[in-house]
Amino acid sequence: MAAVKETVDQVRAIDVDQYKYGFESDIASDRARKGLGEDVVRFISAKKNEPEWMLEWRLDAYRRWLTMDEPTWARVEYPQIDFQEIYYYSAPKSTAGPKSLDEVDPELLKVYEKLGIPLREQAVLAGVEGAKIAVDAVFDSVSVVTTFREELAKKGVIFCSISEAMREHPELVRKYIGSVVPVTDNYYATLNSAVFSDGSFVYIPEGVRCPMELSTYFRINERNTGQFERTLIIAEKGSYVSYLEGCTAPQRDENQLHAAVVELIAMDDAEIKYSTVQNWYPGDKDGKGGIYNFVTKRGDCRGDRSKISWTQVETGSAITWKYPSCILRGDDSQGEFWSIAVSNGRQQVDSGTKMLHLGKNTKSRIVSKGISAGHSQNTYRGQVSVNRKATGARSFTNCDSLLIGQGCGAHTVPYIESRTPSAKVEHEATTSKISDDQLFYCISRGLSAEEAVALIVNGFVRDVLQQLPMEFAVEAQKLIGVSLEGSVG
Amino acid sequence: MLEITNLHAEIESEGREILRGLDLVVKPGEIHAIMGPNGAGKSTLSHVLAGKPGYLVTEGTATLDGVDLLGLDPAARAAAGVFLAFQYPVEIPGVGNVTFLKAALNAQRRARGEGEISTPDFMRLLRGAAGRLEISQDMLKRPVNVGFSGGEKKRNEILQMAILQPKLCILDETDSGLDIDALKVVAEGVNGLRSPDRAFVVITHYQRLLDHIVPDFVHVLAKGRIVKSGGPELALELEAKGYADFAEEAA
Numbered sequence: 001m002a003a004v005k006e007t008v009d010q011v012r013a014i015d016v017d018q019y020k021y022g023f024e025s026d027i028a029s030d031r032a033r034k035g036l037g038e039d040v041v042r043f044i045s046a047k048k049n050e051p052e053w054m055l056e057w058r059l060d061a062y063r064r065w066l067t068m069d070e071p072t073w074a075r076v077e078y079p080q081i082d083f084q085e086i087y088y089y090s091a092p093k094s095t096a097g098p099k100s101l102d103e104v105d106p107e108l109l110k111v112y113e114k115l116g117i118p119l120r121e122q123a124v125l126a127g128v129e130g131a132k133i134a135v136d137a138v139f140d141s142v143s144v145v146t147t148f149r150e151e152l153a154k155k156g157v158i159f160c161s162i163s164e165a166m167r168e169h170p171e172l173v174r175k176y177i178g179s180v181v182p183v184t185d186n187y188y189a190t191l192n193s194a195v196f197s198d199g200s201f202v203y204i205p206e207g208v209r210c211p212m213e214l215s216t217y218f219r220i221n222e223r224n225t226g227q228f229e230r231t232l233i234i235a236e237k238g239s240y241v242s243y244l245e246g247c248t249a250p251q252r253d254e255n256q257l258h259a260a261v262v263e264l265i266a267m268d269d270a271e272i273k274y275s276t277v278q279n280w281y282p283g284d285k286d287g288k289g290g291i292y293n294f295v296t297k298r299g300d301c302r303g304d305r306s307k308i309s310w311t312q313v314e315t316g317s318a319i320t321w322k323y324p325s326c327i328l329r330g331d332d333s334q335g336e337f338w339s340i341a342v343s344n345g346r347q348q349v350d351s352g353t354k355m356l357h358l359g360k361n362t363k364s365r366i367v368s369k370g371i372s373a374g375h376s377q378n379t380y381r382g383q384v385s386v387n388r389k390a391t392g393a394r395s396f397t398n399c400d401s402l403l404i405g406q407g408c409g410a411h412t413v414p415y416i417e418s419r420t421p422s423a424k425v426e427h428e429a430t431t432s433k434i435s436d437d438q439l440f441y442c443i444s445r446g447l448s449a450e451e452a453v454a455l456i457v458n459g460f461v462r463d464v465l466q467q468l469p470m471e472f473a474v475e476a477q478k479l480i481g482v483s484l485e486g487s488v489g
Numbered sequence: 490m491l492e493i494t495n496l497h498a499e500i501e502s503e504g505r506e507i508l509r510g511l512d513l514v515v516k517p518g519e520i521h522a523i524m525g526p527n528g529a530g531k532s533t534l535s536h537v538l539a540g541k542p543g544y545l546v547t548e549g550t551a552t553l554d555g556v557d558l559l560g561l562d563p564a565a566r567a568a569a570g571v572f573l574a575f576q577y578p579v580e581i582p583g584v585g586n587v588t589f590l591k592a593a594l595n596a597q598r599r600a601r602g603e604g605e606i607s608t609p610d611f612m613r614l615l616r617g618a619a620g621r622l623e624i625s626q627d628m629l630k631r632p633v634n635v636g637f638s639g640g641e642k643k644r645n646e647i648l649q650m651a652i653l654q655p656k657l658c659i660l661d662e663t664d665s666g667l668d669i670d671a672l673k674v675v676a677e678g679v680n681g682l683r684s685p686d687r688a689f690v691v692i693t694h695y696q697r698l699l700d701h702i703v704p705d706f707v708h709v710l711a712k713g714r715i716v717k718s719g720g721p722e723l724a725l726e727l728e729a730k731g732y733a734d735f736a737e738e739a740a
Binding site: 435436437438440441442443444445446447448449451455456458459460461462463 | 539540541542562563564566567568573575578579580581582583584588589592593594596597600632649653
């Protein structure tokens with residue numbers, strides 16, 4: 001995807017501490033006071049002209065959050081986060097109004113240009129017909145522009161920022177928000193529910209196959225700012241949508257917090273494909289700075305024969321805490337999780353999935369590829385749980401770890417729980433190293449050590465890359481190579 | 490083309506000297522066979538020339554067309570025209586054979602300051618070479634050496650050689666693990682690559698391979714040095730008498 005385009009073409013010698021997207025944009029912003037309190041929650045809600053019920057919903061979440069404790073079960077270590085030291089709302093000043101491209105701050109457009117995001121519709125149109133992507137760009141806390149809306153509207157597809165959806169389609173938002181990830185789901189999801197600022201909203205009507213890839217592009221720019229976006233995707237009966245998400249942040253010494261919530265809902269025979277290429281700033285080589293990424297993503301296969309597929313390529317963030325999951329509620333519904341998690345430097349990744357089989361003959365498939373280099377720690381944590389009523393359920397997990405060098409670690413923590421004798425649950429796991437012989441073989445054919453590692457790693461993750469839309473896959477492949485530069489030699 | 494003078498090399502971790510003053514001169518267009526008992530240093534010679542880590546050259550020189558090979562990293566040696574056909578080709582899961590070939594060829598071309606090869610040109614080159622080596626489409630699509638039979642792996646090495654067009658080809662016991670039919674295909678592949686400006690160093694334990702790849706010179710390597718050189722007839726003599734005499738002579 002465009003999110004990582006520049007990287008690859010131009011940067012050869014990038015290291016973990018030479019993060020490509022580490023430019024800071026000088027854009028006037030409109031912020032809430034530092035720290036968190038009911039006043040801040042009210043401030044955010046007021047900024048967005050939200051209906052009363054939404055404010056109540058946020059306040060309820062905030063009050064519950066105060067009673068909760070930060071989870072500590074993940075295999076990640078970081079200093080205590082001071083939630084009063086963070087700004088919870090930051091909006092580029094000039095984007096308050098409705099969003100046609102002409103009204104967007106040119107500085108902002110330049111930022112996205114630097115990132116290679118195809119906001120200019122005509123630029124995208126000039127490309128291949130099949131490669132059209134509609135983009136919703138989120139800068140710090142708010143969505144700044146959404147492209148291709150008219151064309152989508154012809155099909156009845158709603159694609160806009162969630163703030164806008166709350167005003168334009170309150171009945172849909174109210175019906176579905178929090179229905180997959182409840183307000184009290186977990187510490188970070190609850191925090192998000194209180195202070196979420198923006199995100200994307202997608203609604204695909206019955207029987208519609210969304211005519212193009214939908215994409216959101218997230219960037220954290222402001223200092224000490226948390227990004228709490230919330231995405232809600234609803235696919236009505238027999239519809240289909242493919243959604244891409246890309247992320248970057250500037251390079252900073254201090255840590256930045258990111259706590260998103262994504263909810264997907266698939267009705268009978270609907271299919272949602274959700275792909276992420278996450279390239280938040282990972283911190284420098286000594287582990288200074290970087291994004292703390294605490295994300296709750298969950299899909300609900302609410303209808304029979306529905307399907308939700310998560311594909312993620314995680315290369316950034318100092319800390320990743322992320323478990324995109326599927327609730328397989330409808331009979332014959334299917335959940336998939338395809339993951340590549342690359343860690344280098346001092347990065348810590350604790351990621352995986354949960355597949356909850358509730359309906360009959362539900363199927364889940366998990367393919368996880370973890371690559372650890374440098375002094376990083378990379379954990380796969382997954383849960384497959386088969387309910388008593390989920391007769392004939394089947395689940396297959398394949399979890400492979402690849403180690404590069406001596407200083408890193410890979411860990412696999414599967415939880416399997418089956419209450420149905422007729423269920424079939426399989427788990428396979430391997431751990432391997434890039435051998436010196438493999439490296440020498442490639443190098444003796446003329447490849448540099450870094451090209452050799454990138455080639456071997458891309459071979460290792462090939463199954464997952466194939467799940468990504470093509471333009472995305474090519475970029476992701478290069479991004480993985482860039483992320484691992486400096487890991488050998 | 491290749492000039493090796495008084496080469497001494499040891500295994501780095503053990504400090505054990507394997508090559509002890511080896512001299513060899515190979516001219517363009519020639520095929521030199523290197524034979525010798527186990528442990529004589531045959532594979533070490535091929536590894537040291539290709540630049541495999543783990544060896545320490547303590548004395549002597551090796552040059553390719555006047556360029557000091559020992560001062561180059563292995564990738565640069567490849568770009569300079571050195572190719573080692575491995576005794577045990579390595580498997581690279583998930584990396585398609587064609588992808589690998591193209592990446593290697595382009596890396597070498599970039600290193601030499603040439604542009605990358607166009608896809609149609611590459612495919613033409615590949616199809617021609619694959620046809621001569623009886624390499625199927627399926628084998629081209631599969632990941633590098635994964636699940637290949639012994640014969641397929643060796644044929645694949647020769648395919649790489651045909652695509653990369655090196656100046657100096659070193660074959661390290663390419664005949665090991667091959668049945669007679671596979672051996673013939675490999676030998677024909679090698680013979681097809683003979684040219685006045687390319688040289689071969691064929692390392693082998695057995696005379697059998699040399700019936701099919703006829704060398705200009707045969708050398709006996711024992712205890713880290715070339716102890717005897719001759720024409721193809723020397724290989725036959727070795728086949729009849731074994732290496733016992735040379736082990737004695739060198740000692």
